[in-house]
Amino acid sequence: MQQIDRRDFLKLAGLGGAVFVSGLAGCASTGGAAQEDFYFVQLSDPHWGFQGPVANPDAGGTLQKAVAAVNDLKIEPDFVMFTGDLTHTTDDPSERRRRLAGFRDIVSGLKNKSVRFIPGEHDAALDNGQAWKEFFGPSFYSFDHKGVHFVTIDNVSDPAARIGEQQLAWLKADLALQGEDARIVVFTHRPLFDLYPQWDWATRDGAQAIELLMPHRNVTVFYGHIHQENHHMTGHIAHHSAKSLIFPLPAPGSQPKRAPIPWDAAQPYRGLGFRSVDAEVRKADYEITEYPVGKA
Numbered sequence: 001m002q003q004i005d006r007r008d009f010l011k012l013a014g015l016g017g018a019v020f021v022s023g024l025a026g027c028a029s030t031g032g033a034a035q036e037d038f039y040f041v042q043l044s045d046p047h048w049g050f051q052g053p054v055a056n057p058d059a060g061g062t063l064q065k066a067v068a069a070v071n072d073l074k075i076e077p078d079f080v081m082f083t084g085d086l087t088h089t090t091d092d093p094s095e096r097r098r099r100l101a102g103f104r105d106i107v108s109g110l111k112n113k114s115v116r117f118i119p120g121e122h123d124a125a126l127d128n129g130q131a132w133k134e135f136f137g138p139s140f141y142s143f144d145h146k147g148v149h150f151v152t153i154d155n156v157s158d159p160a161a162r163i164g165e166q167q168l169a170w171l172k173a174d175l176a177l178q179g180e181d182a183r184i185v186v187f188t189h190r191p192l193f194d195l196y197p198q199w200d201w202a203t204r205d206g207a208q209a210i211e212l213l214m215p216h217r218n219v220t221v222f223y224g225h226i227h228q229e230n231h232h233m234t235g236h237i238a239h240h241s242a243k244s245l246i247f248p249l250p251a252p253g254s255q256p257k258r259a260p261i262p263w264d265a266a267q268p269y270r271g272l273g274f275r276s277v278d279a280e281v282r283k284a285d286y287e288i289t290e291y292p293v294g295k296a
Contacts, residue, residue, distance in 0.1 A: 041073075041079075041081070056246055083242060084189030100136075155190045168212070227248050228271070243275070
């Protein structure tokens, strides 16, 4: 295949949207691990099963459009990650499973079959993640890819919005195997820091997870939940939220109540989208490209 540089890649892959660059300096080689650049795609909060013509009259079609958009990328990503709220909440356990099955069937249409998932509170909080695990397996885990250590954190299966002592102990043990200069990427649903607790935009014991991550110099966190872009630093750790695939939400504290921003027929799909993350592993840089779901 013809080699292309990073700028050419962005031109080829671009469907529009803003680019945010997070540079984490000071990386050293970690010895035998592969050091190849790569990119992955993050999608979040599709809320399959949501019904709401004011917020999204195309609620039954937006996820399919996102799958088609990812399939149309000129360069195939190394993997695809969904960061929670795959389905919209329901009190009916049978309906919850129907929605999880429906979501799974739609995303099976992705050409890239390396697809990973973590739950959101809409998927997992009412039954401690039982149904979600039946369809997608463990709710937290880690894996390595081309010189980067990826960690997923479940901060939603506990309805109190806690990670919990057992998972924190697992995280501590997992990170103990990584050097201080290891390149670490964390996926989670809720923000680990207190973005706006009044709107449930926080994790009650998230500070403990951040404390465990702090000794590592090259950490980046990607999350969902807040249905908009937000970029935040806790010390040297960068946190980036992803847009939703169902409806946008207002900026933290910008209005009295957290409520979906109404659909704008003049600019359909405005505020919705997914992102690619282009990892330049040798420098632990992550170049983020935001993509709209449809034409705005």
